[in-house]
Amino acid sequence: xxxxxxxxxxxxxxxxxxxxxxxxxxxxxxxxxxxxxxxxxxxxxxxxxxxxxxxxxxxxxxxxxxxxxxxxxxxxxxxxxxxxxxxxxxxxxxxxxxxxxxxxxxxxxxxxxxxxxxxxxxxxxxxxxxxxxxxxxxxxxxxxxxxxxxxxxxxxxxxxxxxxxxxxxxxxxxxxxxxxxxxxxxxxxxxxxxxxxxxxxxxxxxxxxxxxxxxxxxxxxxxxxxxxxxxxxxxxxxxxxxxxxxxxxxxxxxxxxxxxxxxxxxxxxxxxxxxxxxxxxxxxxxxxxxxxxxxxxxxxxxxxxxxxxxxxxxxxxxxxxxxxxxxxxxxxxxxxxxxxxxxxxxxxxxxxxxxxxxxxxxxxxxxxxxxxxxxxxxxxxxxxxxxxxxxxxxxxxxxxxxxxxxx
Numbered sequence: 001x002x003x004x005x006x007x008x009x010x011x012x013x014x015x016x017x018x019x020x021x022x023x024x025x026x027x028x029x030x031x032x033x034x035x036x037x038x039x040x041x042x043x044x045x046x047x048x049x050x051x052x053x054x055x056x057x058x059x060x061x062x063x064x065x066x067x068x069x070x071x072x073x074x075x076x077x078x079x080x081x082x083x084x085x086x087x088x089x090x091x092x093x094x095x096x097x098x099x100x101x102x103x104x105x106x107x108x109x110x111x112x113x114x115x116x117x118x119x120x121x122x123x124x125x126x127x128x129x130x131x132x133x134x135x136x137x138x139x140x141x142x143x144x145x146x147x148x149x150x151x152x153x154x155x156x157x158x159x160x161x162x163x164x165x166x167x168x169x170x171x172x173x174x175x176x177x178x179x180x181x182x183x184x185x186x187x188x189x190x191x192x193x194x195x196x197x198x199x200x201x202x203x204x205x206x207x208x209x210x211x212x213x214x215x216x217x218x219x220x221x222x223x224x225x226x227x228x229x230x231x232x233x234x235x236x237x238x239x240x241x242x243x244x245x246x247x248x249x250x251x252x253x254x255x256x257x258x259x260x261x262x263x264x265x266x267x268x269x270x271x272x273x274x275x276x277x278x279x280x281x282x283x284x285x286x287x288x289x290x291x292x293x294x295x296x297x298x299x300x301x302x303x304x305x306x307x308x309x310x311x312x313x314x315x316x317x318x319x320x321x322x323x324x325x326x327x328x329x330x331x332x333x334x335x336x337x338x339x340x341x342x343x344x345x346x347x348x349x350x351x352x353x354x355x356x357x358x359x360x361x362x363x364x365x366x367x368x369x370x371x372x373x374x375x376x377x378x379x380x381x382x383x384x385x386x387x388x389x390x391x392x393x394x395x396x397x398x399x400x401x402x403x404x405x406x407x
Contacts, residue, residue, distance in 0.1 A: 021082045091323070106276065107305065109276070137376075156348040157355065173256060211321045211322075215318060232300050237311075271365065371404050
């Protein structure tokens with residue numbers, strides 16, 4: 001029996017406008033603190049419970065799809081919701097509105113760092129690096145509990161960490177992820193796929209194939225194009241595109257991938273990198289907007305606003321291409337149980353990558369004294385036991401760094 005509903009409670013298959021999607025996601029982009037798990041909760045409340053753009057089962061299946069793909073899961077879910085509501089313009093509107101507030105805030109932070117240093121000293125900046133220790137430690141612990149619950153996957157995570165520390169480049173991290181996938185196929189038994197519903201998304205197989213082809217062509221071709229052309233802009237775009245293509249397991253995993261791309265090359269200093277990562281915990285929206293900060297503080301050009309936009313688009317573009325590319329084939333792909341086994345191995349490997357990043361560069365740059373360790377331990381306790389929001393812990397850590405510097 002059909003019932004008339006107001007626009008905000010339209011049926012899951014109804015279509016809307018890109019402007020409507022933009023307004024809904026802009027509100028979330030301004031208020032969604034707490035990381036990707038919290039973002040998914042906000043999305044469910046807004047688009048399932050309140051607006052009824054999707055039903056519960058369709059939303060759960062959409063989350064499962066985006067957890068399967070590399071990239072920031074919450075942003076990909078947002079893109080897919082926008083796509084289902086208003087087509088390709090809706091996907092672009094959802095990404096822009098959800099990403100823009102935190103990206104602008106981090107670029108302004110990049111521009112204001114020098115002024116803040118002159119006004120407040122450098123202690124607050126070191127406090128941000130200490131905050132990164134607490135945040136990453138909590139992320140490692142949470143991911144280890146969820147993704148390495150047995151000895152085989154814990155051992156795989158440790159092997160991944162060893163590889164990442166022994167070969168501290170992007171190739172070492174790619175090798176660790178590949179090892180995880182192969183080990184998953186060998187070690188883990190396939191599981192039967194769960195019941196699901198068809199997703200309310202209209203993407204043709206041809207469009208999906210074009211998106212997937214574009215994804216792989218860029219992933220392979222940008223490195224060769226950068227070498228052949230000598231263009232710093234292409235090299236920068238390629239570095240951030242690779243990082244966005246290889247992030248499994250959540251936004252925090254982008255830390256080691258980006259660090260391997262921009263710090264060894266001298267594009268960004270390690271201190272500036274970690275300070276920006278700490279600041280990224282204090283803004284709403286996706287953690288991937290950290291890329292905008294890095295683009296703004298680049299040593300070689302392009303930097304500033306141009307670098308920020310270039311890096312931001314590059315790190316998110318793989319996610320958009322994968323969402324569009326995989327959606328038409330998801331019904332078939334989820335029936336391949338061996339793909340799920342490989343993904344379990346990959347997820348264990350990314351825990352190891354984040355564990356390696358916790359030691360270097362996060363710990364080695366942030367913990368320089370017993371007082372630093374005490375400040376980091378306090379931040380960890382506030383996050384893990386007291387469930388304090390990360391943005392508040394970051395502010396307290398910055399104030400703690402100022403206090404320690406004065407003492």
